[in-house]
Amino acid sequence: MSINMNRNGNQAVVRPVPLTVPSKPATGSGRSxxxxxxxxxxxxxxxxxxxxxxxxxxxxxxxxxxxxxxxxxxxxxxxxxxxxFDYPYLARESNLSRELVAAHHPNSQPVEQLRALRSQLMLRWFDTGPDRRGLAIVSAGSREGRSYISANLAIVFSQLGLRTLLIDADMRAPRQHLLFNLGKGAGLSDMLAGRAGLEAVVSVAALQDLSVLPAGVIPPNPQELLGRQEFSRLLQALGQDFDIIIIDTPPASECADAHTVAVRAGAALVVARQNTSSLPQMTRFTHSLREFGVALVGSVLNDA
The missing domain is CATH 1.10.40 (Ribonucleotide Reductase Protein R1; domain 1)
Structure with missing residues (x-):
């Protein structure tokens, strides 16, 4: 993966690779x-x-x-x-997806590119105000790499020692529970429907400082659940316990969920795929996000 920022820092170009991160053992500073x-x-x-x-x-x-x-x-x-070095360790026999490059190959060049993107996001959003903790990962079309970018970004943020939460708000075709091998437990939909509490948030033992809130049971009314004030209140409550909240979303071309999530989060990172994404479609999408008052902190172009 490689990331390039343009002169005014508005756009990130990413060539993805699988990510994986080690879990944090006992501190060994000074020990042989x-x-x-x-x-x-x-x-x-x-x-x-x-x-x-x-x-x-x-x-x-x-x-x-x-x-x-x-x-x-x-x-x-x-x-x-x-x-x-007080750094998370991931055993090679880990059952986490090989797509989690930041965890499996934390010293690789692709992950260094992700860290460059992380730095830009810190400067452009997370470090600019105490309430700016949420970031929606969005795209205009499908199969553009939102889940991959969301998961790996969450991992590199957790590697900073920041309490990081990854939320799977794609309650139509969720993937984060598969990437992190979480099974089919309760998740976001169950919390918004009042059927589960904070126990639905799963701490990833292998990845220090990272937790995941999977999508949960696929509901018949995802748009309505996300549109309720319960979702805003949930994000505010989670913001008391986490420094960074990364939110995966469904494609904007298929439903209005991404718009809703981005408005609730306050900011969005737009993902596109080379030779796949439609420029006119993406232009209309980003324009609509701006009309809703969403801060567009950058864009990521997948070329794989």
Whole structure:
């Protein structure tokens, strides 16, 4: 994925890749990799000594020495580094979708591009006022990458140590419960219908500081549920517990839900796909958002 901002910073161009993020273990600042791995039961004290002797003889790093001796794996080293730098760790056998690139490959170039987008959003929206916590991810048409961008943006925000909530407000064809392997529990629709409370918000154990509110049961009246004052009150209440709220939405060409969500959030990031999105359709959509008073903080172009 790559992101480029134009001269006045109004537009972001993104070439996506799958995201994945590690979960946060005990803080290990100042501790050696060997001590971290021994404490975690990944390495015996005797093998740690063998690695230290090998390391001194070869002048190599502890992790490289351990792998050369066959006593450590890449995953062991990643785990230890995540503890040392107080950074979330995601095991390779994680059941989270491989589309979650920011989690699976946090050091990759595509994720660095996502972080560049994150910085722009912080400067243009989240850092400009105490009440600016919500951001709707919208698009004019379907299959343009809203769910992918929403999930991965939420992950990179959580990597900042910000309490981040990802809401799946696409109550027609939801995807976030699939990406995060959350099953078919209660979600947004159930909360808005008064059938569930805050227990519907799921903390993602593998991803520190990230929670997800899935769409829940697909209702017969999603537009009406989103149009009620309960949705506004819910966002306000969640804003007391979270620093960042990213909201996934359905395509604007198929229903009015995206407009409603964007108005409630106050701001929107527009997603388009190269060689797929209709420019006239997107122009009409963004114009209508502005008429409703929505702050358009940028746009993302998927070229994959």
């Amino acid at each position: 990799i060997g001590a971290i791995l021994v404490d975690a039961g990944r390495l015996s004290p005797l093998d740690a000594e063998r690695i230290v002797h090998f390391q001194k003889d070869r002048g190599a790093r502890f992790g490289d020495s351990g792998k050369a001796l066959g006593l450590l794996t890449d995953d062991d080293v990643r785990y230890a580094l995540s503890v040392q």
